[in-house]
């Protein structure tokens with residue numbers, strides 16, 4: 001097929017694909033504990049049907065131990081052609097605060113060319129991008145195709161990792177497309193080349209046998225909440241830079257957002273300054289970040305006049321690709337022990353760690369993608385980093401060290417993934433699907449194979 005034919009085939013496939021995205025996004029496939037399983041399984045069934053409709057001769061649901069099924073599809077490569085694995089996930093984040101949604105989260109609503117609803121971008125847009133790209137070829141694929149659509153990425157997404165390790169041949173490929181990120185802005189093409197890893201733990205501080213009256217004991221009795229606050233505050237200096245030794249600031253080769261863009265996307269209130277130093281790309285993509293994400297303390301409405309005997313906090317650390325999450329978490333824990341005041345009792349538990357990702361500088365698949373994106377977007381992509389982690393990416397990298405992993409997609413920075421009013425821009429989705437189809441074609445060409 002010529003690039004022109006591919007572009008028109010994808011454009012022609014979009015109206016149907018958008019209807020399918022609406023159907024898929026109407027299913028509340030939240031694979032978190034406490035949410036019903038039926039919708040997740042219903043989304044698996046619809047996803048299977050969609051992958052089947054893309055012209056792959058072999059499609060099945062595969063059981064993933066302790067989790068929801070993944071959808072697997074496959075078409076063998078033409079002689080001498082490479083194989084590409086296409087990844088996305090069909091589970092979504094919970095809707096969160098319903099009052100903050102302008103449209104019901106699970107009633108996909110089209111406004112001004114954008115489809116609003118939980119999962120419309122993350123990551124059901126990824127599924128649709130794969131399907132629309134594949135359909136352009138009407139079953140005659142220029143390269144070998146494997147598709148894996150995961151069913152539990154958003155909640156402790158580590159189960160597919162074990163599956164990959166146990167079935168190494170099933171997902172083996174020369175290039176892997178992870179359609180679960182996006183461009184800095186709609187129409188501004190980018191490939192995500194670095195992801196920060198993550199570590200998290202819970203800290204508990206104990207000072208007293210039980211709560212005591214703040215009138216009778218306050219002023220001398222050690223308050224656990226006060227101690228915990230001092231410790232957490234010590235993690236950053238006045239500028240917001242991290243004070244924990246061994247967590248140096250990194251630098252990102254590539255351009256990040258301007259301060260103005262960032263303030264707008266992050267919704268920073270007027271007069272409030274950003275924290276940390278170095279360029280925004282350095283801070284967001286190549287450096288550590290520590291955030292207190294939860295506190296177990298008395299609420300304001302439940303406040304009584306008492307000195308607290310215990311207080312707990314959840315602490316999350318983002319780790320640049322160059323860092324090791326385990327070493328990092330040890331450094332933070334050690335620091336918190338050292339700054340603990342008054343000999344308070346400190347304990348830590350519920351540790352989780354996940355590694356980051358750094359793409360190689362680029363091989364044949366990346367050059368094929370550059371040409372495909374340049375055609376679909378009118379300019380070549382740039383490298384960007386992303387703050388979130390996709391645990392499977394590291395497993396794939398470990399299992400298939402020779403494979404090139406390419407992260408891109410329709411989740412631009414204003415897509416509000418994991419937040420209220422999530423949306424996907426449908427023109428952007430078409431460009432991403434077009435780029436994906438052009439990429440499959442480009443990769444099959446002799447120039448891409450280095451012949």
Ligand SMILES: [Zn+2]
Pocket residue numbers: 089122123153180
């Ligand atoms: Zn996602």
